[in-house]
Amino acid sequence: MLSLVEIRGASGIFSVLGKNYDCGFLNSGKGIKQIMFSLPDITMEESWSTSTSASACIVLIVLLTLTCAWRVLNWLWLRPKRLERLLRDQGLQGNPYSLFNGDLKQIMKMQKEVTSKPMKLSHDIAPRVFSYHLQSIIKHGKNPFIWFGRKPRVIITEPELIKEVLNKIYAFPKPDTNPLVKLVATGLLNYEGEKWNKHRRIVSPAFNMEKLKNMLPIFFNSCNDLIIKWEEMSSDGSCEIDLWPFLQSLTSDVIARAAFGSSYEEGRRIFELLKEQAQLAAQSMMKDYIPGWRFIPTAMHRRMKEINREIKASLTDLINNREKALEVGETTENDLLCLLLESNHKEIEEHGNSKTIGMSIEEVTMILNEVLRLYSPVIGLNRNVDEDVKLGNLSLPAGVQVSLPTIMVHHSPELWGDDADSFNPERFSEGVLKATNGRVSFFPFGWGPRVCVGQNFSMLEAKMALSMILQHFTFELSPAYAHAPVSVITLQPQYGAHVILRKLQV
Incomplete structure (x- = not known):
């Protein structure tokens, strides 16, 4: 992730993974036409760390989403249908469960x-x-x-x-x-x-x-x-x-x-x-x-x-x-x-x-x-x-x-x-x-x-x-x-x- 921290004249500083790098701006007088970056090579370890962190975040988000979706599904549908089945198994009768409102x-x-x-x-x-x-x-x-x-x-x-x-x-x-x-x-x-x-x-x-x-x-x-x-x-x-x-x-x-x-x-x-x-x-x-x-x-x-x-x-x-x-x-x-x-x-x-x-x-x-x-x-x-x-x-x-x-x-x-x-x-x-x-x-x-x-x-x-x-x-x-x-x-x-x-x- 790039984050511009400071700009001084025609130069600036940006950060990648907590490291600062220089950048230069070429100005033709009609606005900035090109930004030139001076980046050292990012090592394989840093690249792997970035990839692992991103993957972990994605997995966490997916798990949270699935958990929330499961709870909502259980709350709105699975639990009512389970209760309905338990009642019907005893011979009790009623209308089938209808999402959200039931019979209201x-x-x-x-x-x-x-x-x-x-x-x-x-x-x-x-x-x-x-x-x-x-x-x-x-x-x-x-x-x-x-x-x-x-x-x-x-x-x-x-x-x-x-x-x-x-x-x-x-x-x-x-x-x-x-x-x-x-x-x-x-x-x-x-x-x-x-x-x-x-x-x-x-x-x-x-x-x-x-x-x-x-x-x-x-x-x-x-x-x-x-x-x-x-x-x-x-x-x-x-x-x-x-x-x-x-x-x-x-x-x-x-x-x-x-x-x-x-x-x-x-x-x-x-x-x-x-x-x-x-x-x-x-x-x-x-x-x-x-x-x-x-x-x-x-x-x-x-x-x-x-x-x-x-x-x-x-x-x-x-x-x-x-x-x-x-x-x-x-x-x-x-x-x-x-x-x-x-x-x-x-x-x-x-x-x-x-x-x-x-x-x-x-x-x-x-x-x-x-x-x-x-x-x-x-x-x-x-x-x-x-x-x-x-x-x-x-x-x-x-x-x-x-x-x-x-x-x-x-x-x-x-x-x-x-x-x-x-x-x-x-x-x-x-x-x-x-x-x-x-x-x-x-x-x-x-x-x-x-x-x-x-x-x-x-x-x-x-x-x-x-x-x-x-x-x-x-x-x-x-x-x-x-x-x-x-x-x-x-x-x-x-x-x-x-x-x-x-x-x-x-």
């Missing part, structure tokens, strides 16, 4: 088609919210596999296998969370191992039923505010409203009051931001099948990061202020933030009971359980298989995932009878255990060690709200109502929940 394009296309218009008025919503899974089961049997990108996801619908998956939290950990989803929800939802254990111990005491009963006044105030608002709207005896935004506001108001006490106005702002964050995350996830999409700094992704920073700053301020109050011994309010901070400093004994809360609400509980069966907030759960594992008669290789389609299990005639798609609260008249015959066929909040820590909070809030609302109003569906449940992180009405609200004459 077809899933998105089918989901777009079924949600393009409302469905008929029916509780049989699985064909709408889980269309591709349902089609796969019909086509390939009860345990098909679906390709989510490069990973095959095996569908599990048998209660005994669902129980095993949800019980063995270390053999079947939660999948790595999409970085965009982490901006919406992180913590117990996606922590694993000792980190999850630690945070679960801190959080659990705050959601003990005895602690939650002290929050009934908070629930009452939020529900009462909603009822007053509806009474004003129905001053003529009735009115038509969209329930969905009111119930969303009620939920965020209850959580804000319960979590932040007197700071609940700031808590409301946090929930408004979380709502926007969830909508943005859902939009972005629709394009998640595009390789690298989540890392592209689009305007939407930048906005999500801005929201995340604002939420973290607000929560940090709230927690710091409350910790200072605890340190100086100030009397704190009976809210979740206070309880969480206290349980972080000391162990609080859990009572573990679920005695009645002073209200006769057995029928309300039955109704809520039946609604949760038919319209589970989360339509399915997914788990990773990080090491080869046995599940029933299946041998699942590391690298696959399992899918537990909650909605499909909740609507199974085999598990719930011929009226599985009918609204029948009486099936829960003797409790969940009797209704399910002891099987894991009802898990709206998950099941096992990782069951949702907030389920008691949610059920208590819902019971209070439903009991108070039904004491003041009756409902019927509005002609404007369009039945269109859709899953946007959680299940919700695509076009709202329009009803005719009628005030009861007390």
Whole structure:
């Protein structure tokens, strides 16, 4: 390699293999016409050394290129095809692996088609919210596999296998969370191992039923505010409203009051931001099948990061202020933030009971359980298989995932009878255990060690709200109502929940 180091007038110095040589320039007055070099003979040893070094570099480059090519080939094709073969060898069926996206394009296309218009008025919503899974089961049997990108996801619908998956939290950990989803929800939802254990111990005491009963006044105030608002709207005896935004506001108001006490106005702002964050995350996830999409700094992704920073700053301020109050011994309010901070400093004994809360609400509980069966907030759960594992008669290789389609299990005639798609609260008249015959066929909040820590909070809030609302109003569906449940992180009405609200004459 020649490297010009210095030029002085009509002469210069250049280097070959670390040795300097002279060169002369013949200038005719119109620019340099010729360069004359004075080179000593390069020895055979130097020539051989140069050739050997060049050959070594070429071999190294070729090896690196082949290694990278092999890894990419293995990542994109060989490993997925090996997993496919291992699953097919056990009799499991599914579509052949398709490069890059697997079945994701077809899933998105089918989901777009079924949600393009409302469905008929029916509780049989699985064909709408889980269309591709349902089609796969019909086509390939009860345990098909679906390709989510490069990973095959095996569908599990048998209660005994669902129980095993949800019980063995270390053999079947939660999948790595999409970085965009982490901006919406992180913590117990996606922590694993000792980190999850630690945070679960801190959080659990705050959601003990005895602690939650002290929050009934908070629930009452939020529900009462909603009822007053509806009474004003129905001053003529009735009115038509969209329930969905009111119930969303009620939920965020209850959580804000319960979590932040007197700071609940700031808590409301946090929930408004979380709502926007969830909508943005859902939009972005629709394009998640595009390789690298989540890392592209689009305007939407930048906005999500801005929201995340604002939420973290607000929560940090709230927690710091409350910790200072605890340190100086100030009397704190009976809210979740206070309880969480206290349980972080000391162990609080859990009572573990679920005695009645002073209200006769057995029928309300039955109704809520039946609604949760038919319209589970989360339509399915997914788990990773990080090491080869046995599940029933299946041998699942590391690298696959399992899918537990909650909605499909909740609507199974085999598990719930011929009226599985009918609204029948009486099936829960003797409790969940009797209704399910002891099987894991009802898990709206998950099941096992990782069951949702907030389920008691949610059920208590819902019971209070439903009991108070039904004491003041009756409902019927509005002609404007369009039945269109859709899953946007959680299940919700695509076009709202329009009803005719009628005030009861007390």
